[in-house]
Amino acid sequence: MMKFERLFVGFVLLFAYASASSNEHAGHQQEQAVPDKHAAHRAAMQKTRYSATIENYSVADVELIDQLGTSVSLRTLLESDQPIALNFIFTTCTTICPVMTATFSQMRRELGDAGSELRLVSISIDPEYDRPDKLKAYAEQFQAGAGWDFLTGDSADVVQVLKSFDSYAGSKMNHQPITLLKSPDSASWIRIDGLASGKDLANEVTARLLD
Amino acid sequence: MPKPRVLGLLPLLAVILFGCDSGSSPSDSADLPSADAGRRMYREGILPSGEPMTAIVAGDVPIMGTQFSCESCHGRSGMGAAEGQYIVPPIAGQFLFAPSPQPKRPAYTQESLARLLRDGETPGGRNLGELMPLYKLTDDEVAAMTVYLAGLSSALSPGVDDKFIRFATVITDDVSAEEREAVLAVLNTFVEEKNRNTRLESERWDRGNTPASRLPTVHRDWVIEEWALTGPSETWNEQLEQRYRDAPVFGMLGGLSNSPWGPISNFCERNEIPCLFPGTDLAEAGEDDFYTLYYSRGLNLEAGLIAHHLDEQSVSNVIQVFCGAGPAQAAAGLRGLLDSKQVSVEDVEFDCRDTPPADFAERLASAPDTALVLWLAPGHVAGIANTLPSSSVYLSSTLLAGEFNEPVLSMPGPVFVAHPYRLPGQSDPALARFSAWAKTRGIELSAPRRQSEAFFACLALKDVVAHMGRFFIREYALDTLDHAQSLVAYLPFYPRPTLGPQQRFMNKGGYVLPIKNGQVVTDEAAWILP
CATH class of the missing domain: 3.40.50.2300 (Response regulator)
Structure with a gap:
């Protein structure tokens, strides 16, 4: 709730979105002079909004497990020489998680070959229920494919991870839409608050991680 | 206009007002789209053609109904939910097909529902946020959805009237008399106190001059009765059906058995009766079961x-x-x-x-x-x-x-x-709270785990009933529990319980x-x- 104001700092136009590398994500919604059948549709599409900030985090040094049951050192994974996109989800979430997961898929499609190096990481914030088998089924449901790890672990460790990313909301029911990006060349993270579209995320990744 | 388009609101109103399903409508029933088709779309995201529904969400993200469906967000009941800063509005027929004061909009018709589902525009001229997918649907598919939504949660569930809401607690004959009495003492005391505390509510509503004071009360006295099952478990279903026919209940509260709970859970599933937190160590639930919530898988x-x-x-x-x-x-x-x-x-x-x-x-x-x-x-x-x-x-x-x-x-x-419990020696605040409650009421703790479980079941139910307001709908009760993660702080014995859609066992490890x-x-x- 405290982050509410910060969330709407950025206001991004999907179509009029020109400078992906700009730190100032501000713009106006294009007015449609003549109302037409799809005005509402377009307006809805233009309404995705998010803010991007640069943050320094000390990633919790914990062992998690992936959807295949393999043990993973989170720090090692995130300090690899690949660009990283990370989010927090849980498989029985009823609002933003399925959308965020589908958005990650779409971001990959948007990036195409250029994004083949990008490593996607989705960490469950409901580790008691989301065991590897559940995450594997979820990954298949969203056709996640290779290069996308779904992680779970001990609930205390997951809380530590959330806290280290300043993303702990107390209960899974207060879950916020957050995407974290990291370039292998930099120690800092780009934090995206809000539900960005697949293209927004792809643009951010291209501008900040792949160039 | 060709016949299916005429559907509009009239048959809908018939469905809403008279509670008859589309199949039994008097006249042109053959032309009505089937509520079953709408139900499959709503719950599973599958079109009548067998193909998954497709949509765009968050601006440009394509999704399929098999990834998530209407039910994933709006709940089995269609009564909506809230998660974090996001509010998922109720879309059950009584809300959708009636004018809304806040946010202001006229009642939906099939046409305006189509516009909403396809373009995200409400009849009030508002745009839904980025979370609501924009679906690709034919007119017939929208019609099927319309019929389903019109009937969804349209009637109060059995076991409730304007004075009472009825619950049963099932106890099988392999439970010792001592344990049975210990647990019944908790349930009966809790229910008596609850009723005593709200005993004047039913008289209150028609007094005073403000509009609010003239609204019918949402309070109901709770009635809890024991359904004692005897003999082999193969005969339980018949006994349950008989009790249910004699006097239907809204739900089951707690319960006790030393035998596998499967037959009772099957009965609840078949009759769509919430079965909340039975005292069993032999839990059984199918992959898609919805109606029984357990503490854990037990043994x-x-x-x-x-x-x-x-x-x-x-x-x-x-x-x-x-x-x-x-x-x-x-x-x-x-x-x-x-x-x-x-x-x-x-x-x-x-x-x-x-x-x-x-x-x-x-x-x-x-x-x-x-x-x-x-x-x-x-x-x-x-x-x-x-x-x-x-x-x-x-x-x-x-x-x-x-x-x-x-x-x-x-x-x-x-x-x-x-x-699969808290570590020996670890503090258990919920158990301490229950023990104090029991002590002040002169209830002896002869079966502490079962008794404190029954107490939790009562607390959870009280929370759910309050949340439902005047909408006494079983699926709404269960949807509510799915989102009541904060309740787990009141659960004794089990260290890491979680609640959530599809999660039918609160405690998953040990x-x-x-x-x-x-x-x-x-x-x-x-x-x-x-």
């Missing part, structure tokens, strides 16, 4: 813990000793888990009235890679404890009733206890605790989620 969870622990030992044979229906089910569960791991399993079953046979002890002595699993109560453990060689022994904390005494503490081999030098060792206890 099957312990079997999972033991199998997980055995994985890390060099054990190739397991002998399990048990008597009675519950332990037999746990043993079968463990056998199933070990079969897939190439561990051979030998079952030693005996009559519970006898002492367990000890003739397997010799075989154990000559096979060092054999572990012994004793699905036994303390009395039976005592019967064979001194005949055991120094093999690994696994015990069930549930069957030991949490008692870690002699002779368990001084058995020769390495001893492990499967323990410990395997070693016993060393006459003591249960908890220092390095690892939480296992089998």
Whole structure:
């Protein structure tokens, strides 16, 4: 709730979105002079909004497990020489998680070959229920494919991870839409608050991680 | 206009007002789209053609109905939910097809519903946010959805009238009289107090001059009755159906049995009756079951813990000793888990009235890679404890009733206890709260786990009933519980419960605790989620 104001700092136009590398994500919604059948549709599409900030985090040094049951050192994974996109989800979430997961898929499609190096990481914030088998089924449901790890672990460790990313909301029911990006060349993270579209995320990744 | 387009609101209103489903409409019923088709779209995201629904969400993200459906967000009841800063509005017919004051919009028609589903525009001219997918749907598909939504949660569930809401607690005849009375004392006291506290509510609404004071009361007196089941479990369903026919209940509250709960859960599933938190260690639920919520898988969870622990030992044979229906089910569960791991399993079953046979002890002595699993109560453990060689022994904390005494503490081999509860010695604030409640009401704690579970079930139900307001709809009650994660703070005994859609067992894991030098060792206890 405290982050509410910060969330709407950025206001991004999907179509009029020109400078992906700009730190100032501000713009106006294009007015449609003549109302037409799809005005509402377009307006809805233009309404995705998010803010991007640069943050320094000390990633919790914990062992998690992936959807295949393999043990993973989170720090090692995130300090690899690949660009990283990370989010927090849980498989029985009823609002933003399925959308965020589908958005990650779409971001990959948007990036195409250029994004083949990008490593996607989705960490469950409901580790008691989301065991590897559940995450594997979820990954298949969203056709996640290779290069996308779904992680779970001990609930205390997951809380530590959330806290280290300043993303702990107390209960899974207060879950916020957050995407974290990291370039292998930099120690800092780009934090995206809000539900960005697949293209927004792809643009951010291209501008900040792949160039 | 061709016939299907005429649908509009009239048949809908018929459905909403008269509660008749589309199939039994008097006149042009053949032309009405089927509510079943709409239901499949709503729940599973599958079109009448069998193809998944497709949509765009968050601006440009394509999704399929098989990834998430209407139900995923709006709930089984269509009564909506809230998660974090996002509010998912109710879309059940009585809301959708009626004008809304806030945010202001006229009632939906089939046409405006189509516009909403396809373009995200409400008849009030508002745009829905980025979370609502924009669907690709034909007119016929929208019509099917319209019919389904019109009927969804349109009538109050059975077991409620304008004065009472009725619940049953099922108790089977294999439960001791002492335990039965201990648990009934909790349920009855809680319900009596609840009713006493709201006894004037039903008289209050028609007094005063403000509009609010003239609204009918949302309060109902709770009625709880015991449904005692007798005889073999194959006959339970018939007994339940009979009780239900005689006087339907809104839901089941708590319950007690030492036999597998499956037949009761099946009854609830078939009649769409919420069955909230039965006192059983033999939980059974199908993959898609919705109506029964359990504390945990019980003994099957312990079997999972033991199998997980055995994985890390060099054990190739397991002998399990048990008597009675519950332990037999746990043993079968463990056998199933070990079969897939190439561990051979030998079952030693005996009559519970006898002492367990000890003739397997010799075989154990000559096979060092054999572990012994004793699905036994303390009395039976005592019967064979001194005949055991120094093999690994696994015990069930549930069957030991949490008692870690002699002779368990001084058995020769390495001893492990499967323990899906809080660690011994760990504080349990919810249990303390219950104990204080019981003490001030003169209720003796003769079955603390079952009694405190029943107390939790009451607290949870009270929360849910308050949340439902005047919408006494069973699926809404269950949707509400799915989102009531904050309730788990009131759950005694179980350390890491979570609630959520599809989650039908609150507590999912446990410990395997070693016993060393006459003591249960908890220092390095690892939480296992089998």
